[in-house]
Amino acid sequence: MANRYEPNIDVASLNAIDTHVHIEVDDTGHNALPPTLVDAASKYFKSQTTRPGLDEIADFYRHQGIAAVVFTVDASTQMGHSPNSSEAIAEGAARNNDVLIPFGSVDPHRGADAVTGIKKLAEDHGVQGFKFHPSVQGFDPSDRQFYPLYETLQEIGRPVIFHTGQTGIGSGLPGGFGIKLGLSNPMLLDSVAADFPDLPIIMAHPSVPWQDEALAVATHKANVYIDLSGWAPKYFPENLVRHANRMLQDKVLFGSDYPLITPERWLRDFGNLDIKDEVRPKILKDNAVRLLGLERSGNE
Numbered sequence: 001m002a003n004r005y006e007p008n009i010d011v012a013s014l015n016a017i018d019t020h021v022h023i024e025v026d027d028t029g030h031n032a033l034p035p036t037l038v039d040a041a042s043k044y045f046k047s048q049t050t051r052p053g054l055d056e057i058a059d060f061y062r063h064q065g066i067a068a069v070v071f072t073v074d075a076s077t078q079m080g081h082s083p084n085s086s087e088a089i090a091e092g093a094a095r096n097n098d099v100l101i102p103f104g105s106v107d108p109h110r111g112a113d114a115v116t117g118i119k120k121l122a123e124d125h126g127v128q129g130f131k132f133h134p135s136v137q138g139f140d141p142s143d144r145q146f147y148p149l150y151e152t153l154q155e156i157g158r159p160v161i162f163h164t165g166q167t168g169i170g171s172g173l174p175g176g177f178g179i180k181l182g183l184s185n186p187m188l189l190d191s192v193a194a195d196f197p198d199l200p201i202i203m204a205h206p207s208v209p210w211q212d213e214a215l216a217v218a219t220h221k222a223n224v225y226i227d228l229s230g231w232a233p234k235y236f237p238e239n240l241v242r243h244a245n246r247m248l249q250d251k252v253l254f255g256s257d258y259p260l261i262t263p264e265r266w267l268r269d270f271g272n273l274d275i276k277d278e279v280r281p282k283i284l285k286d287n288a289v290r291l292l293g294l295e296r297s298g299n300e
Helices: 035-045 054-064 086-094 112-125 144-156 174-178 188-195 211-220 238-245 263-271 280-292
Strands: 016-022 066-071 100-102 130-132 160-163 201-204 224-227
Touching (some): 016 263, 035 174, 054 086, 054 100, 066 086, 086 112, 112 144, 188 201, 188 211, 211 224, 211 238
Parallel strands (some): 160 201, 201 224
């Protein structure tokens, strides 16, 4: 396909790889979340309510010398709100393939259609992985009814990011807008990792208030990783920093959660964190290069 994504990233020239960047608005200005949730998240993160588009994000990261994994979240069943297009994100990443890495999203409640969607996004559009947000999408990731999704992902060799821990989406709203935090407990991913040992699983964010559970899963399961997005590093739990410095130094990834947290702020705080000199490049770039198979990309 003419617009199928193929990475062309000069890995050697990169300062870092941001593994967690949201494309919240499409080219028409449509947001993947209802306005009430956008406003609540902006208040929670103390960020601007105006969200940048894909090409603006690509230019921003290109200027920073950082590659970015970009995605949306299809929560159409749970939210009753039309999602943004993963196909359009892949197409936009294809025209910015020197700096963007597209992940896809499907609504897990769509059953066989979601499985078909995974295959089409990977085969026809070249998405490099997938993103799920159990709390926002309203599903228990350990429920075996969703296993066909993971079987397909394992079969086609694509990593998957799962949101874990607290979320700013719905924060401060009555009933949290119906969003259930417990669906993002990282222990729910332990059985998924056990039953799909060849599926790379990235647990997004410091998993507050379940940080120790996340560390246990990542330490025990060879196919489980942690991205550090969504929190400024100065707030990282001490146990997370200790594990990142030692037994998980090859399994921890830089992620910002842009546009809610900027990579500049994250990297500034990370520079003051007590991380060993030999571990820093692993977290900022090397672990992601290996996990995403970027050794074969561009001029590396």
